[in-house]
Amino acid sequence: MVLxxxxxxxxxxxxxxxxxxxxxxxxxxxxxxxxxxxGLASVVDAVSLPSGxxxxxxxxxxxxxxxxxxxxxxxxxxMDWVTPHVAxxxxxxPAGDILQVSLTVQQAEGLFNTKFSTYTHPATGQGMIxxxxxxxxxxxxxxxxxxxxxxxxxxxxxxxxxxxxxxxKATLDRRQLAPCEDIIRPVCIQEYxxxxxxxISGSLTNTxxxxxxxxxxxxxxxxEDDLATFLNEFRPDIAGNTFSxxxxxxxxxxxxxxxxxxxxxxxxxxVGVAGNVPTTYVLDEAAGDAATSYMDTINWLLSQxxxxxxxxxxxxxxxxxxxxSVSTSVCNGYMQxxxxxxSMIFASGDGGASDNxxxxxxxxxxxxxxxxxxxxxxxxFFQPPxxxxxxxxxxxxxxxxxxxxxxxxxxxxxxxxxxxxxMYNANGRGFPDVAAEWEVFIVNEGSVTxxxxxxxxxxxxxxxxxxxxxxxxxxxxxxLGFLNPLLYSTGKGGLDDVTVGQSRGCSGSTGGWNSxxxxxxxxxxxxxxFAGMMSALGI
Ligand SMILES: *[C@@H]1O[C@H](CO)[C@@H](O)[C@H](O)[C@H]1NC(C)=O
Ligand SMILES: *[C@@H]1O[C@H](CO)[C@@H](O)[C@H](O)[C@H]1NC(C)=O
Ligand SMILES: *[C@@H]1O[C@H](CO)[C@@H](O)[C@H](O)[C@H]1NC(C)=O
Numbered sequence: 001m002v003l004x005x006x007x008x009x010x011x012x013x014x015x016x017x018x019x020x021x022x023x024x025x026x027x028x029x030x031x032x033x034x035x036x037x038x039g040l041a042s043v044v045d046a047v048s049l050p051s052g053x054x055x056x057x058x059x060x061x062x063x064x065x066x067x068x069x070x071x072x073x074x075x076x077x078x079m080d081w082v083t084p085h086v087a088x089x090x091x092x093x094p095a096g097d098i099l100q101v102s103l104t105v106q107q108a109e110g111l112f113n114t115k116f117s118t119y120t121h122p123a124t125g126q127g128m129i130x131x132x133x134x135x136x137x138x139x140x141x142x143x144x145x146x147x148x149x150x151x152x153x154x155x156x157x158x159x160x161x162x163x164x165x166x167x168x169k170a171t172l173d174r175r176q177l178a179p180c181e182d183i184i185r186p187v188c189i190q191e192y193x194x195x196x197x198x199x200i201s202g203s204l205t206n207t208x209x210x211x212x213x214x215x216x217x218x219x220x221x222x223x224e225d226d227l228a229t230f231l232n233e234f235r236p237d238i239a240g241n242t243f244s245x246x247x248x249x250x251x252x253x254x255x256x257x258x259x260x261x262x263x264x265x266x267x268x269x270x271v272g273v274a275g276n277v278p279t280t281y282v283l284d285e286a287a288g289d290a291a292t293s294y295m296d297t298i299n300w301l302l303s304q305x306x307x308x309x310x311x312x313x314x315x316x317x318x319x320x321x322x323x324x325s326v327s328t329s330v331c332n333g334y335m336q337x338x339x340x341x342x343s344m345i346f347a348s349g350d351g352g353a354s355d356n357x358x359x360x361x362x363x364x365x366x367x368x369x370x371x372x373x374x375x376x377x378x379x380x381f382f383q384p385p386x387x388x389x390x391x392x393x394x395x396x397x398x399x400x401x402x403x404x405x406x407x408x409x410x411x412x413x414x415x416x417x418x419x420x421x422x423m424y425n426a427n428g429r430g431f432p433d434v435a436a437e438w439e440v441f442i443v444n445e446g447s448v449t450x451x452x453x454x455x456x457x458x459x460x461x462x463x464x465x466x467x468x469x470x471x472x473x474x475x476x477x478x479x480l481g482f483l484n485p486l487l488y489s490t491g492k493g494g495l496d497d498v499t500v501g502q503s504r505g506c507s508g509s510t511g512g513w514n515s516x517x518x519x520x521x522x523x524x525x526x527x528x529x530f531a532g533m534m535s536a537l538g539i
Contacts, residue, residue, distance in 0.1 A: 004147070017120060020117070022105055028149070031098050032143055035071055043059065044373070047482075049485040049486075049489070050485065058339065058341030060340065064339045065095035081139075085111045086111075087107075092295070112150065114135065115131055128149070131150050154291060154317055156289065181382075189460055192382055193460075194529060198237075210266045211313040212283035215253065216285055222281045227272075228242070233448065235272050238275045244281070247285075248282065248296055249286050262455055265453075269459040294368060299333075302333075319365040331373060337482075341481035350390045353503045355392065367398075372429045376431040377436055379454045382437055387435065388438040390453070395409070405484065408525070435527050438457050439452040493532045494529055498522075
C-alpha cells in the first residue's frame, strides 16, 4: 500500500466525535484516470474561441464521454481490486470515469489502510465521516486520481444570498412606478442593460437551468405562487409564465414555503428577466459534500437529451474547503459541459476578498468560480455604477491563469504593484469574469422585499446570455456555450466596464481589491450591454 493523499490536521473548527460504528455504511467516489482530458481541453478551446477553427461546433455528450471514459485496463484494474471488498459498485458519471462504491467503515478502513472518525462542521452542524489520509495498492495507484470524500471536509454548497442591510420599504401602491434607485425590479434591469422583453426565435431548446441544493436543510424553495405574484406586479407582460422542476436524489420543491431567499431570487430573476425562455429549477438533495453536489448537477446536465444552454448557480464554497484533486475533477466536469456548449454561470460569493474573515493573512478564493471553465459573476450597484463591497473575487490557489484572461489579469496586477503581495497567488485564475446588479426586490411569502448578493447577479447575467442566445438562434447561429474566451476578446464590447468601488479585505470594512479600468477582481470585465453584445456578435 502506498500513501495516496493526506492532510496533517482537521480543518479549524471541526469537532471530533470519535470513531463511527464499524458497520456504518458510507458511499465513496473513485475517480479513475481519464482517456484524454488534455485533448478535451484543446477541443474546448477550438469551439469556444471566436477565432477558433470550429467555433460553436459543440460536441455531443457521447463524444465527450470518449475523451473522459477510463482506459479499459485502468477500469478493470480498479474493478478487480474493489469488487470483492464493497457492497456495491456502479458508475457515478455518465462516462464511467467516476465510480460510486458503497461499503462499511470497517471495509473502507481495510481497503484504504486508514482510520475514520466522525466530525461535525462548526457552522452548519453537518456530520461527516472522514480520515486524514488514505493509501492505495501500488499496482492500482497509477489508475486512480483520488477517492472522495475521505480527506475533504467541505460542507454542502453554501447559498450566497442575504437580506440586504437597506431593507428599503416600498410604498405598496406606487411601487411599479417607483424610480429604479428605490425599487430595483426586472424593468430596471432591462432598461440599464438594454435587455429585451422576450424571445423572438421560438426556440424550445434555448433554456435556462437554475441550481438549488439541499432544500431540506437550507429551506430554499422556488415558490410558484410567489413567482406568479412577482410577475403580476413587475412583469405583467409575461404574467402566467412559470418554471419546470427537476428533482435529484429525492429532493422536493415544497410549496408550503416559509421563506428562504435564494430559491426565490434565482427563479424570479430568470423567469422574470429572460422573458419566455423556458426555465428549469434543478434541485439536488445529495447527502454528500459540496463536490458531490456539484458533480450531481454536472452528471444531470451531461445526461439530458436537450440540456439547458445556460445554467446559473448561486451557491459557492471556499476553494480550500475542497482538496485540489477533487476541485480538479469537478472543474473537468465543467470542461465537459463547455465542450457540449453550456454556459455555466456562478455567483462569485458575498464575502469580498476575504470571505468576511476578519484578520485573515491571505485572501480567500471561492469555488466553483475559480474553475477556468465557468463564468463567475460579481456584484455591482446600478447608480452610479459601483462595485459592491461584498463582491467576492481574487485569484485561485489551485487553477493557473487560463490563456484567455492572462493579459487582463496581468495588466491589473501590474497596476497594483506589490500591494497585497503574499496574500494571493499572482499566477492563479482570476475571478469574477463579469458583474451585474446585486440588490433586487423579490416576492417572498407573498410580500415584496429586498434581497441582495451576487446571488442576484448570477441569474441576471444568465438571463442576459439566454436572450443573446435567442437572437443568435434567430439569426441562424449557434448559442454562445462557454463564454469566457469570447468575453475576454471580441465580447468585451458587450460589457460596460465598472471602474469605481472596492471589495472588503481582511481588516475592517475596506482593504480589498479596487475596481479599475479593464478587468479587476471585484467587477470583472463589467456589466451586460445587450446592444453592445449584438454588435460584437455581428447581429
Ligand atoms: C486526444 O484528443 C486530441 C483532440 O481531439 C487528439 O488530437 C489526440 O489524438 C487524442 N489523443 C489520444 C491519445 O487519443
Ligand atoms: C494517517 O492518519 C492517522 C490518524 O488518523 C495518523 O495516525 C497517521 O500517522 C497518518 N499517516 C500518515 C502517513 O500521514
Ligand atoms: C416591454 O414591455 C413593456 C410593458 O409591456 C412595454 O412598455 C415596452 O415598450 C416593451 N419594450 C420593448 C422594447 O418592446
